[in-house]
Amino acid sequence: SLRLPGRRLNDTKEQRMTAVYSSDTSLGFRVGPELPHLHITMHDFPDTLMSGSVHKAAIHIANQGNLPCRGIALWLSHPSFFDIKSPHLFSDATTSNGSLDVYQKQAIVNDTDTLSVHNALQDCSEFLLIGDAKQQLSGARHLVPIECLAPGETLVVPLWARGDRVGDHSLKLSVGSCANTALQTGVSRVMRSRTFDVDLLVTPSLRVNAFVRPSSKNPQERLLGIEVENMQTDISVQLVQTTFSSGHYQLVPIFVSKQKTVPGGKVTIGPRQTINLMYRARPYQGHKQESLEHSSPLQTTMPEWFTINALRQYIYSNEKPTRLPEPIELIYSNAVLGDHEGIDCVHSSLQNYIVRSQSHRRRNMLRASYPMIPEKYHHVIFSLFETFGIDFVLFWAETGGAMRSGHHSITGIDLGVPHDYVNEALNPPEEGAARAWLANTINEREMLIQSIANRAGAMANRHERVLDVAMRVASVNKGIQDANDESKSIMY
Numbered sequence: 097s098l099r100l101p102g103r104r105l106n107d108t109k110e111q112r113m114t115a116v117y118s119s120d121t122s123l124g125f126r127v128g129p130e131l132p133h134l135h136i137t138m139h140d141f142p143d144t145l146m147s148g149s150v151h152k153a154a155i156h157i158a159n160q161g162n163l164p165c166r167g168i169a170l171w172l173s174h175p176s177f178f179d180i181k182s183p184h185l186f187s188d189a190t191t192s193n194g195s196l197d198v199y200q201k202q203a204i205v206n207d208t209d210t211l212s213v214h215n216a217l218q219d220c221s222e223f224l225l226i227g228d229a230k231q232q233l234s235g236a237r238h239l240v241p242i243e244c245l246a247p248g249e250t251l252v253v254p255l256w257a258r259g260d261r262v263g264d265h266s267l268k269l270s271v272g273s274c275a276n277t278a279l280q281t282g283v284s285r286v287m288r289s290r291t292f293d294v295d296l297l298v299t300p301s302l303r304v305n306a307f308v309r310p311s312s313k314n315p316q317e318r319l320l321g322i323e324v325e326n327m328q329t330d331i332s333v334q335l336v337q338t339t340f341s342s343g344h345y346q347l348v349p350i351f352v353s354k355q356k357t358v359p360g361g362k363v364t365i366g367p368r369q370t371i372n373l374m375y376r377a378r379p380y381q382g383h384k385q386e387s388l389e390h391s392s393p394l395q396t397t398m399p400e401w402f403t404i405n406a407l408r409q410y411i412y413s414n415e416k417p418t419r420l421p422e423p424i425e426l427i428y429s430n431a432v433l434g435d436h437e438g439i440d441c442v443h444s445s446l447q448n449y450i451v452r453s454q455s456h457r458r459r460n461m462l463r464a465s466y467p468m469i470p471e472k473y474h475h476v477i478f479s480l481f482e483t484f485g486i487d488f489v490l491f492w493a494e495t496g497g498a499m500r501s502g503h504h505s506i507t508g509i510d511l512g513v514p515h516d517y518v519n520e521a522l523n524p525p526e527e528g529a530a531r532a533w534l535a536n537t538i539n540e541r542e543m544l545i546q547s548i549a550n551r552a553g554a555m556a557n558r559h560e561r562v563l564d565v566a567m568r569v570a571s572v573n574k575g576i577q578d579a580n581d582e583s584k585s586i587m588y
Contacts, residue, residue: 133161145259149502399479
């Protein structure tokens with residue numbers, strides 16, 4: 097038999113005087129309590145997607161052990177590529193495959209809707225699938241986990257893969273136990289997780305660009321243009337709906353250029369064709385705006401005030417900021433293009449997916465724009481949405497063939513006040529400085545636009561006057577002569 101000496105004992109005088117060794121336990125092991133045995137598989141995940149298109153897949157979690165399972169979560173490396181729905185048991189016939197849809201159709205009664213949303217940056221890469229619903233992360237409040245997975249039961253997690261960006265992507269999905277969740281009463285265990293490494297190729301479908309123009313009629317309004325180009329060579333695309341969200345502006349459609357109408361009154365874009373959508377952005381009259389003249393930078397709920405004050409506290413104070421941004425009331429402007437049913441992206445789970453995608457993109461943008469600020473302070477300094485920013489979503493569907501559908505989005509279209517948070521925060525935090533900054537900037541922009549509009553009338557009423565010019569012309573002969581003797585004066 098293999099016997100190894102243990103460590104040399106040196107605790108007492110007798111042990112120090114004689115060579116005494118403890119028993120070796122390096123080859124021993126301890127059998128712990130039984131854990132749930134999970135069998136995790138992925139089904140119908142695509143290898144190739146068009147940009148913006150969605151494809152339904154699923155993750156199956158089967159409990160093949162003898163104990164019930166709790167505290168199972170899903171981690172995603174690219175949250176903007178996945179939309180996760182609430183899990184359900186495989187035996188539940190009411191939520192069988194095909195009954196769920198990523199785009200919930202409904203008749204849109206009002207073109208404009210408002211919704212109060214959380215304005216704090218969130219980590220949207222983790223979703224609780226099995227466990228207490230109260231422990232669900234803030235970025236996945238729409239997803240309702242099941243309380244327990246009994247032995248012999250199978251859990252189905254519906255997910256939609258979306259081609260968020262063109263190119264080759266290596267995605268990771270990991271299913272395992274939560275770090276702070278007890279699998280058994282009073283006992284914290286660590287279970288092995290199952291990680292899926294998938295390669296996804298995203299090909300171009302539509303190219304969407306946005307451009308902004310000032311309005312000649314009203315200095316407070318802007319003209320927002322959306323240019324949509326079909327990158328496909330043999331597939332036509334129907335435009336279904338556009339949705340804008342902003343904390344200040346309401347968008348009203350003006351016209352659609354080069355519109356083609358097919359039977360049924362649908363707006364289509366042929367292969368290699370381009371279409372322009374024009375919208376008028378104006379301040380929302382039904383929105384409760386705060387008075388800039390009577391508000392304090394420390395009391396207002398505008399995201400701009402919050403960021404400036406949080407940056408000042410981070411720079412000047414020894415106590416780092418800990419307060420989260422206040423919720424913001426977003427204005428959703430919906431426009432159905434052609435004879436289509438509307439898509440509910442305000443009160444459905446689709447709204448949560450769009451917000452999670454925007455949060456993921458904004459976190460990456462802040463990480464690149466402000467490398468001097470540690471990432472752990474981003475959620476208490478910067479907000480998810482800004483007052484004058486606009487987020488745009490375009491829903492589309494193919495005509496014929498596979499009938500694929502999807503959506504494209506543009507985030508952070510700024511139509512309002514240009515801001516430099518760092519320079520503003522570096523100013524001494526005097527009373528009223530931030531309030532005067534925003535009010536003066538808005539007034540200056542309105543006065544500038546108004547002066548440009550009135551310049552044409554001022555130029556037309558200008559009176560011309562006679563201009564007298566005196567010139568001295570000197571003639572140069574051979575060699576260098578005194579030009580003053582031969583100069584002549586000519587008056588005009």
